[in-house]
Amino acid sequence: MSDSPIALEHHDPNLQHHFVNAEQQRQASSLGMWLFLATELMFFGGMFCAYLIYRYSYPVEFGVGSRTLNLPLGAANTAVLICSSLTVALAIRATQMAKRTLAVVLLLLTMVFGLTFLVIKGFEWKEKYEKHHIPGASFQLSAEDMKGVNVDPQNMQDFQQRTQTFYSLYFAMTGLHALHMIIGVGLFLYLTYATWKGRYTPEYYTPLENGGLYWHFVDIVWIYLFPLLYLIDRNLQK
Amino acid sequence: MATTANFTAERENYLNTEYGARSWLLTTDHKRIALLYLVSITFFFFVGGFFALMIRLELLTPAGDLVLADTYNKLFTMHGQIMVFFFLIPSIPATLGNFLVPMMIGAKDLAFPRINLLSWYLYIIAGTLMMHCVLTGGVDTGWTFYTPYSTAFSNTKVIEAGLAIFINGFSSILTGLNFVVTIHRMRAPGMTWSRLPLFIWSTYATSVIFLLGTPVIAITLLLVVFERAFHLGIFDPNRGGDPLLFQHLFWFYSHPAVYIMILPAMGVVSEIVPCFSRKRVFGYNFVAMSSIAIAVFGFLVWAHHLFVAGISLYSALIFSALSYLVAVPSAIKVFNWTATMYKGSVTFSTPMLYAFGFIGLFTIGGLTGLFLAALGIDVHVHDTYFVIAHFHYIMVGGAVMGFLGGMHFWWPKISGKLYPEAWGRLAAAIVFIGFNLTFFPQFILGYMGMPRRYWQYPPEFQVLNVLSTAGSTILAVGYLLPMIYFTWSLRYGKPAGDNPWGASGLEWQTSSPPTTFNFDETPIVTREAYDYENMPLPEEVSLER
Amino acid sequence: MSSQNSEHSDHVLPSGLYWGIWFTLIVLTLVTAWVANIDLGRLNTVVALVIATGKAIVVVLFFMHVKYTSEKLTKVVVFSAIFFLLILLALSMADYATRLMS
Numbered sequence: 001m002s003d004s005p006i007a008l009e010h011h012d013p014n015l016q017h018h019f020v021n022a023e024q025q026r027q028a029s030s031l032g033m034w035l036f037l038a039t040e041l042m043f044f045g046g047m048f049c050a051y052l053i054y055r056y057s058y059p060v061e062f063g064v065g066s067r068t069l070n071l072p073l074g075a076a077n078t079a080v081l082i083c084s085s086l087t088v089a090l091a092i093r094a095t096q097m098a099k100r101t102l103a104v105v106l107l108l109l110t111m112v113f114g115l116t117f118l119v120i121k122g123f124e125w126k127e128k129y130e131k132h133h134i135p136g137a138s139f140q141l142s143a144e145d146m147k148g149v150n151v152d153p154q155n156m157q158d159f160q161q162r163t164q165t166f167y168s169l170y171f172a173m174t175g176l177h178a179l180h181m182i183i184g185v186g187l188f189l190y191l192t193y194a195t196w197k198g199r200y201t202p203e204y205y206t207p208l209e210n211g212g213l214y215w216h217f218v219d220i221v222w223i224y225l226f227p228l229l230y231l232i233d234r235n236l237q238k
Numbered sequence: 239m240a241t242t243a244n245f246t247a248e249r250e251n252y253l254n255t256e257y258g259a260r261s262w263l264l265t266t267d268h269k270r271i272a273l274l275y276l277v278s279i280t281f282f283f284f285v286g287g288f289f290a291l292m293i294r295l296e297l298l299t300p301a302g303d304l305v306l307a308d309t310y311n312k313l314f315t316m317h318g319q320i321m322v323f324f325f326l327i328p329s330i331p332a333t334l335g336n337f338l339v340p341m342m343i344g345a346k347d348l349a350f351p352r353i354n355l356l357s358w359y360l361y362i363i364a365g366t367l368m369m370h371c372v373l374t375g376g377v378d379t380g381w382t383f384y385t386p387y388s389t390a391f392s393n394t395k396v397i398e399a400g401l402a403i404f405i406n407g408f409s410s411i412l413t414g415l416n417f418v419v420t421i422h423r424m425r426a427p428g429m430t431w432s433r434l435p436l437f438i439w440s441t442y443a444t445s446v447i448f449l450l451g452t453p454v455i456a457i458t459l460l461l462v463v464f465e466r467a468f469h470l471g472i473f474d475p476n477r478g479g480d481p482l483l484f485q486h487l488f489w490f491y492s493h494p495a496v497y498i499m500i501l502p503a504m505g506v507v508s509e510i511v512p513c514f515s516r517k518r519v520f521g522y523n524f525v526a527m528s529s530i531a532i533a534v535f536g537f538l539v540w541a542h543h544l545f546v547a548g549i550s551l552y553s554a555l556i557f558s559a560l561s562y563l564v565a566v567p568s569a570i571k572v573f574n575w576t577a578t579m580y581k582g583s584v585t586f587s588t589p590m591l592y593a594f595g596f597i598g599l600f601t602i603g604g605l606t607g608l609f610l611a612a613l614g615i616d617v618h619v620h621d622t623y624f625v626i627a628h629f630h631y632i633m634v635g636g637a638v639m640g641f642l643g644g645m646h647f648w649w650p651k652i653s654g655k656l657y658p659e660a661w662g663r664l665a666a667a668i669v670f671i672g673f674n675l676t677f678f679p680q681f682i683l684g685y686m687g688m689p690r691r692y693w694q695y696p697p698e699f700q701v702l703n704v705l706s707t708a709g710s711t712i713l714a715v716g717y718l719l720p721m722i723y724f725t726w727s728l729r730y731g732k733p734a735g736d737n738p739w740g741a742s743g744l745e746w747q748t749s750s751p752p753t754t755f756n757f758d759e760t761p762i763v764t765r766e767a768y769d770y771e772n773m774p775l776p777e778e779v780s781l782e783r
Numbered sequence: 784m785s786s787q788n789s790e791h792s793d794h795v796l797p798s799g800l801y802w803g804i805w806f807t808l809i810v811l812t813l814v815t816a817w818v819a820n821i822d823l824g825r826l827n828t829v830v831a832l833v834i835a836t837g838k839a840i841v842v843v844l845f846f847m848h849v850k851y852t853s854e855k856l857t858k859v860v861v862f863s864a865i866f867f868l869l870i871l872l873a874l875s876m877a878d879y880a881t882r883l884m885s
Contacts, residue, residue: 020345020760026350027854028423035415038864039453046487047866049875050472053483056879071816086805089846096423096795135470136853144794151695160472162478168470202383215848224862226812227831231819235827422856450806450867486875537870553878 007087013056016203033210037217040180044221047173051228054111054169058162060149065166068099068133070124070143074230077120081219084113088188088212091195095205100198107192110215114185121178125171134171135164155168170229180218245718251654251751260265267754272337273652274358275328277749280721282324282365285372288712289317292677300560302694310693312379320372320382324365326637327495330502331448332645333360334414335441337652339417341745341752342424342435344761349419350412357412365404372422380691381573385473385484387495389465397466400459407456410498417441426744428763432526435767436742437520439526440505443533447494447501450537455491458484463621466600482548489540493602497536499633500600501529503572503640507593511575513741514590515582516775518768521574535564545616547764561611568604572597587739592643595670599635603628606681606765621691630677631775639669642720650734655727661719669716675709740776742768763778794851805844811838 012022019025026237055062091106132140141160151159191211194200252269262270292313296304306312338352340347348354371377377399379388388396421442425434461472462484471562473484512519516780519525541549541557584590606628609615619625649657684690688699695703707750737746744763748756765772796874815834819827849857 018345018351018755029421031853031856032415032859033418034352034860035418035449038860039411039415039449041452041453041864041868042450042871043457046454046490047461048482048868049487049871050461050651052872053480053875053879056876057480058478069566074858075812075816079809082546082805082812085808085842085846086801089801089804090798093795093798093801138466138824140875141802158478158518161476164471165478166512168465168472172464172472176457213822213847215840220842223842227815227819227835231827231831233827234819235822446863450864454871482878483875486878490871490875537867541874544878549878550881550884552881553874553885556874556877616786 013154017194018144022204028211031207033213037213040217042177044173047169047176048224048228051169051173054165055232058165059233061159061163062166063162063236064141064145065133065163065170066230066232067234067236068131070127071230071234072121076220077117078226080113080117080120081222083214084110084117085219087113088215092096092205092208092212095195095200095208098202098204100195103200104192107188107195107238111185111188111192114181118178118181118185121174125174128167128171133167137169139164141168158202173229175227177218177221180200184211184215184218187214209223243465249749249761250753251749252652252754253751255754264345264355268340268348268351268353269444269652269752269754271358272333272335275332275336277360278358278365279325279329280364283717284321285369286317286321286325287717289313289320290710291714293317294710296549297695297703298430298695298707299695300695300700300703301673303754305601306376307693310692310718311380312376314691315377315380316372317397319403321633322370322381322495322499323406324361326499326633327406327410328361328413329499329637329641330506330644331417331441331444331498331684334437334506334641334648335413335417335444337501337747338648339420339438340424341443341748341756342743343418343421343424343429344744344757344763345424346755346757347653348416348461349424350391350416352514353412354416357409360409360412363411364402364404367398367405368402370729371395371402376763382486382488383459383462383484385462385465385481386475386479388476389462389477397463400463400466404456404459404463404518407452407459410448414445414452417445418449421445426761426763429744430763431763432523433767434526435505436508436522436525436529437502437505439529440501440508444498444501444505445532446533447498447536451491451494454487455495455619458487458491482544485544485547486541489543492535493540493543494533494536497532499637500640501532503596503600503637503644504529504568506640506644506647507575507596508571509741509743510589510643511545511578512582512595512768512770513647513739514585514587514593515579516770516773517582518770519574519580520577520580520767521570521702522767524570525574528570531567532564535560535567535686539564542611542616545613546620558611558613562608565604565611568600572601572604585649586663587646588657588659588666589643589647589739591663591666591670592639592646595638595666595673596639596643599639599673603631603635606631619684621689622684623680623688623690626690627677627680627684634677635673642666642669645681645724647739648669648745649752650729650738651701651745651748651752652719653724653731653750654726654734655731656734656738657720657723657731663717665716665723668712668719671710672713672716675711676706676713679703679706680707734783738776741776742770742773796848797847800845804841807841808838829876848867 015025019028044163087106087110091103091110094100094103094106126136130141132138133179139160141163188211191208252267262274265271292305293310296302296313302310336348338390354519375395377392377396379392379394379396381395383400404529421434421438449766464470465472465474471479473479473481475481508519508525520727539557539561542561547556600755606624610625610628646657646662649655683699683702687773734750736748736750739746744761747761810833815831818830818834823830843861849861
């Protein structure tokens with residue numbers, strides 16, 4: 001593989017000087033993004049490890065905690081994120097076909113879905129606050145929360161302590177996920193603007209593609225969070 | 239090619255192409271960023287070294303009479319944190335790695351030059367936060383941050399230190415990411431994987447560990463910070479948590495981290511040994527593959543740090559067996575370096591002295607690791623000075639000597655000047671003697687039962703402690719000397735010429751110092767990495783000039 | 784060759800495919816929520832994880848284009864990350880799961 005002719009290098013405004021040609025740059029960029037996602041997997045993974053250990057150790061407590069989460073809202077949020085992944089994939093496709101306006105609309109929709117997710121999450125957290133499920137001094141499990149589970153009164157305090165572990169992980173994991181959503185929305189604000197300005201073409205849309213990869217990854221994290229947090233021992237409510 | 243007739247009329251190179259603070263602080267040139275790192279890590283080396291000196295001074299006498307017990311806890315904590323996170327982890331990768339990787343593979347820069355600069359700024363932000371923490375009271379949890387002391391009981395600045403290391407982690411991750419992408423995607427034509435210098439293989443393996451391990455300690459420290467700030471109970475047994483979970487998560491990174499510290503030094507040795515034996519590396523494939531094996535196996539052994547902490551016997555057995563396994567690729571390397579020297583034409587230059595020192599001291603350190611991997615022995619020597627001696631043999635006798643050897647080897651390339659060889663050899667000898675005097679007694683102390691992290695000790699341990707402290711002052715002299723003569727050489731050193739050692743490797747095909755974009759034309763590689771049979775000796779090279 | 788990333792831009796997938804994946808994901812979400820209400824004992828967790836993994840695979844292969852990429856390295860990176868995460872989970876669990884055995 002030889003260097004691109006110098007004239008071509010200077011004509012391509014998207015080619016950075018240290019790369020030999022645009023294909024090398026694109027491949028480098030793509031590999032870089034995938035490696036970053038690998039680090040993100042390990043980052044979330046540490047918390048999944050904590051979750052695994054504690055769920056294994058405290059199955060009943062985790063069941064109690066899970067059943068107090070708002071299943072309809074959680075499921076709705078899952079659907080919202082799935083829709084947002086669709087719109088971002090279609091937006092990239094639109095850019096591949098030089099349909100700039102369509103791409104911008106789809107990207108805006110993606111952000112709308114993202115913000116919807118965050119709003120719903122906000123409601124859920126507010127609900128947790130109102131029900132005294134935030135770990136700490138004010139934590140309290142009600143009789144309703146404990147329905148279907150028998151705990152000795154003398155063990156009740158320990159039981160509540162262990163259940164707080166569930167909620168600590170719930171807030172830590174959904175909080176970190178929400179932070180990634182916020183960053184994602186911010187990223188897409190820029191990407192939408194750049195798309196609207198015509199910076200991405202069928203020949204060059206790497207930043208958009210990488211942004212999409214990030215967004216899908218954050219979606220996948222939620223795909224696992226939903227069953228692991230919301231669906232433990234749900235059948236016990238009968 | 240290089241016209242070497244007139245060195246004083248300076249050719250344009252990466253150092254003189256632009257002057258001024260902005261040209262350095264906003265540079266995207268990997269070589270300048272390497273130097274930015276070099277200055278920074280040297281600063282932290284001396285901060286960490288200051289704490290080491292304080293520890294050794296306290297331990298001159300059996301009684302705790304120099305500092306308070308709480309202060310002593312802070313001293314060993316900050317010594318460890320600064321040395322591990324702000325010196326050893328970045329040292330070779332961010333300085334020699336940043337400088338050499340693009341040149342060794344025939345590229346103009348790393349894949350992501352701006353991310354490279356960001357990586358340095360993250361390091362500086364983290365370092366500033368850490369220094370602020372140190373100067374406003376410090377931390378006393380041990381560099382290992384064990385819970386629940388760190389989350390619930392310590393009255394020191396755990397959150398600040400934790401956040402500093404968290405931010406530093408992102409610096410590491412970005413460096414590793416840059417290296418992996420660069421090595422995969424930017425090799426020059428003809429630079430196949432089997433022609434890569436072994437330093438590149440080591441850097442690649444190190445970068446894999448950066449990418450996969452660092453995020454785990456990042457999230458773990460973040461959880462510690464949250465626990466401390468919001469009184470959660472993830473790691474606190476009083477609140478349903480398990481302290482061992484913290485240890486599992488912490489060591490999942492921190493064990494591979496020690497391979498981050500040693501692999502680059504091994505890479506340096508793999509470059510120095512063939513050059514000063516005038517012989518190709520024996521078993522190139524084995525050395526390359528063992529770098530990858532060390533990185534992979536290194537992720538499988540972390541719980542050997544938890545043998546006596548309360549893990550199950552069965553998992554302890556598994557981790558003990560795996561810990562024996564991880565020694566094998568390291569041993570393979572030692573055999574291969576030795577076989578490279580056998581029947582070679584060996585020159586005892588300063589870099590080669592450091593390489594010899596590395597091989598001997600790393601072997602001792604590595605073998606004592608096997609002692610620790612044996613469950614029965616570990617029960618007795620865990621948390622004693624035996625462990626301290628073991629890891630200092632590897633980190634200081636190994637990694638730091640590798641770093642110094644590399645600095646001497648590539649100094650002519652980096653600065654365009656030669657350091658004074660006699661002083662170099664003298665300093666290497668002083669370092670070797672000082673190092674062994676400092677740390678060998680510690681093996682004996684630990685075996686006799688002296689615990690680590692203790693501020694006072696029984697009087698029968700004093701003699702060995704005094705020897706150790708004496709050694710540490712000699713070692714300090716050994717470290718100061720290169721600082722002095724490297725700086726001296728910048729002004730008064732002999733001009734180096736492109737390839738003063740007659741070394742193989744694309745970096746030696748550039749000028750000393752190199753131009754900003756390294757190569758005038760993209761090189762085309764047709765030879766294997768260590769083609770010393772077909773290369774002229776340094777004297778022959780210099781005769782041409 | 785006018786387009787320099789020819790290998791890549793060839794893969795304009797039909798929009799129907801994306802809608803199909805979307806539909807699959809929505810259905811699987813409903814399934815997983817519904818199955819959670821049935822008592823399958825320990826299988827509940829297994830089923831939930833299998834469905835989640837199925838959804839993740841589908842997102843990775845199709846939305847993230849891994850099925851259509853010519854770069855083998857992408858798949859290596861994905862597998863490696865998953866592998867090392869599983870190491871963390873498995874070997875940590877090996878400790879906890881064997882603690883009460885004697």
